[in-house]
Amino acid sequence: MDYDAIILGAGGAGLLAAATAGQAGARILLIDHADRPGKKILISGGGRCNFTNRETEPACFLSENPHFAKSALSRYSQWDFLALVEEHGIAWHEKTLGQLFCDGSARQIVEMLVGECQRGGVEIRLSTQIGEIGHADGRFRVGNAIAPQLVIATGGPSIPKMGATGKAYxxxxxxxxxxxxxxxxxxxxxxxxxEMLFREISGVACPVVARVVDRAFEEAALFTHKGLSGPAILQISSYWKPGETVALTLVADAAEMLRGARRRMPRAYLKAALAERLPNRLAEALAARIGIAKELGNIADAELDRAAETLTRLTFRPTGTEGYAKAEVTAGGIDTAELSSKTMAARRVPGLYAIGEAVDVTGWLGGYNFQWAWSSGVAAGRAIAARIG
Incomplete structure (x- = not known):
């Protein structure tokens, strides 16, 4: 059964690559081992799919080559995908920090992409194991299908309960x-x-500035029974390396705040001052960590300044992460040095492409990774069509 291209993986990148190539006249076979397409899309954004971000730019992505994403992102931008969403009549809204979500359900995005594939005559085979891949005489064989072009769009191993694997690698x-x-x-x-003191306040969240080395993100942090989570922590986790410390700024103007509290309520204790700006349980844990057990009016300036340092730079040395089971995405992947940034084609294997999360390009939290899926998928889809033209 001959095709112009076989695409492995019916996630966001694979679906849009298939639709793009199919609508340009290519005969496309899209294969996935899952029983339905776009499974990660369906669970994203609390079921409403944070499908892109208004602020998307190359600086919002990690890669061994920080310039690699520029070409694909510029040739198919967040505005291009938003135009497709609006063309399909999908209502959307913006949350904080440029994040765009469906008003309704993430199913609308999957149905849109599948509909675009149908418009392009794409054949979709679900519940199909990839198995061994043959390659001879410039043609790829997957099962009974043969094509001169093959796209790796099988993602990374994050969220294995959704069927994610390291097949791409x-x-x-x-x-x-x-x-x-x-x-x-x-x-x-x-x-x-x-750090058991902070495990005991599991479920407490507050706004912070989280830092690791030279990266900082200002969002919420959440204390959990295992450690730290929340948007600010997820963001810096992509940059964190074992052995490095994480610093949280809980109260930016801590020195001024504590001096003001000492003037206003000299008979109160440190916890009372902290509770004016922080959740009660966190204030209690911090007061215990700082360890000043006397009335504010009796605390000397030097002691107060040391307490302020804790509030402006509360440091932790994480033991690790919660792993792929809790990771939203995978960093690393197929080396961008192996690929064309314009077409996503492998430089040394004619007809082979890699897109989406399979590639060493990882976005920030907030719709950036979906935009990389759309942009890289369109780049490959266009290249497939051009190659048969």
Whole structure:
């Protein structure tokens, strides 16, 4: 059964690549081992799919080559995908920090992409194992299907309960493509027993500035029974490396705040001052960590300043992450040095492409990874069509 291209993986990147190539006249076979397409799309954004971000730009992505994403993102931008959403009559809204969500259900995005595939005459085979991939005489064989072009769009191993695997890396290595060591990203961090004080306030969240090395994100942090989570922590987790410390700014103007509290309520204790700006249970845990057990009016300036340092730079040394099971995406992947940034084609294997999460390009939290899926998928889809033209 001959096709112009076989696309492995019916996630966001694979679906849009298939639709793009199919509508340009290519005969496309889209294969996925799952029983329905777009399973990660369906669970994203609390079921409403944070499908892109208004603020998308290359600086919002991690990669061994920070310039690699520029071409695809510029040639199919967030505005292009938003235009497709609006063309299909899907109502949307913007949340904080440029995040765009469906008003209704994430199913609308999947139905839109499947509909675009149908418009392009794409054949979709679900519940189909990929198995061994043959390659001879410039043609790829997957099962009984043969094509001169093959697209790796099988994602990364994050969220294995959804059927995610490292299949993309197996295929890449089959064709001698280098793989940048994959790791969980946008993932909660775990803390050791020495931080037990903060495990005891599991469920408490507050706005912070979270920092690791030279990266900082201002969003909410959540204390959990295992460690730290919440948007700010997920963001910095993509940059964190084992052994590094994470610093949280809980009260930016802590020195001024504590001095003001000492003037206003000299008979109160530190916890009372902290509780004016922080959740009660967090204020109690911080007061215990700071360890000043006397009335505010009796606390010297030097002691007050040391307490303020804790509030402006509360440091933790995570023991690790909660792994792929809790990671929203995978960092690392197929080395961008192996690929054309314009077409996503492998430089040394004619007709082979890699797109989406399979590639060493990882976005921030907030719709950026979907935009990379759309942009890289369209780049490959256009290249497939051009190659048969």
């Amino acid at each position: 197996e295929i890449a290595r089959r064709f001698d493509l280098n793989v940048v060591t994959p790791r969980p990203a946008l993932v909660p961090l775990t803390l050791g027993p020495d």
